[in-house]
Amino acid sequence: MPQPLPNLHHLELFYHVAKAGGITAAVRSMPYGIQQPAVSGQISQLEKDLGVRLFQRRPFQLTPAGRELYEFSAPFFGGLGVVAERIAGKASKHLRLAAPATVIREHLPSVLEAVRKDCPELELSLFDADQRTIHGRLEREEVDLAIAELEDKPPSGTHSELLITMPLVLLVPVAWKRAGLGLEELAASKPLIRPADDTSMSRLFAKGLSRAGIHWPSRIEVSTLELVEAYVARGFGAGLSVMVPGVKLPKGVAAVALDGFPELKIAGLWRGKLGPLAEKVLGALKERARR
Structure with a gap:
């Protein structure tokens, strides 16, 4: 039967005791608070699990088995601080961000350009993602910050x-707008082009139609607002979209206001504690949105 692996926390305590030259000295120098009786008890448990004595208590002296264990564990526990600093340094300049393609293309470049002035070594991983994919990436902690539609409250654990x-x-x-076609006339006579049913935009539009007492099923479903614009421009139908500040409509396309319909909310989303770099980018996005 193989020897059970030692408890890693007990092994870490032994490392600090061996390095400091005794339990009392280790308690004073360890990076986290722990009482001397607790250290002594857990070291005794480690010795019991291994079936050997690791050091003499008074005067302190490692046994041959204790010396071997210390020489094995010291490179790992002793190097943790250096590795942590190196990882933290990389994290401080690397941002993983998910957003729809329109946001990444139209809005992020100027925002990130401003952030790069303060962080010249900025490293980026940008993910073009829809709402469902974004929430999945956040749940798996694959991104530090996401820009997405916010229909209701965010999922539990997401800020x-x-x-x-x-x-x-x-x-x-x-030509349709010049003819004075309003919402009811369009719904009665023209095909509807919109994103898929499970998008916030389509759900909000359905709520508005319901309030107005209008039934208008989609004839064409597309995956991006760019496709909505392209098919409207070619006369395939009326397309659901949003009025994005600063973005011009394609030639030959006009917008018809949907008064009284719910509005689309765009939010920054993250899980856990927002890192300094992600916080800086979020602040720059808020300023751009405000302008």
Whole structure:
């Protein structure tokens, strides 16, 4: 039967005791608080698990078995501080961020350019992701910060900060708007182009239609707002979108306001404690949204 592995916490305590030259000295120098009786009891348990005596108490002296164990464990426990500092240093300049393609393309470059002035060694991992994928990446802690639609409260354990609220609009060929076609006329006579059912934008639009007493099923479902614009421009139908500040509509496309419909909220999302770099980027995004 193989020898059971020693308790790693007990092994760490032994390392500190061996390095300091005794239990009392170790208690004074250890990086976290622990009482002397607790250290003594856990070292005794380690010796019992290993079936050997690791050191003499008075005067303190490692036994041959204790010397061998210390020489084995010292490189690992002694090097933890250096490794932690190196990892923390890398983390302080590396940001993993997920957002829809429109945000990454239209808004992030200027924001990150400003952040890079304060952090010249900025390293980035940018993920083009929809709302469902973003929440999955946050749950698996694959990203430090995400920019996504916020329909209700964020999932448990996820923090959020509202960046901007944008009104829903219908995009139509310019000729349809010039003809004075309103929402009811469009719903009665034109195909609807919109994102998939499970997106916040489509759910908000469905709520607005329900309040207005209008039934308008989609004829064309697309994965991006760019595709909505492209198919509207070619006359395939009226497309659901949002009025994004600073983004011009394609030639031949006009927007019809959806008064009284819920608005789309865009928020920064993260889990745990927001790191300094992610906090700086979030602050820059808030400023851009404010402007």
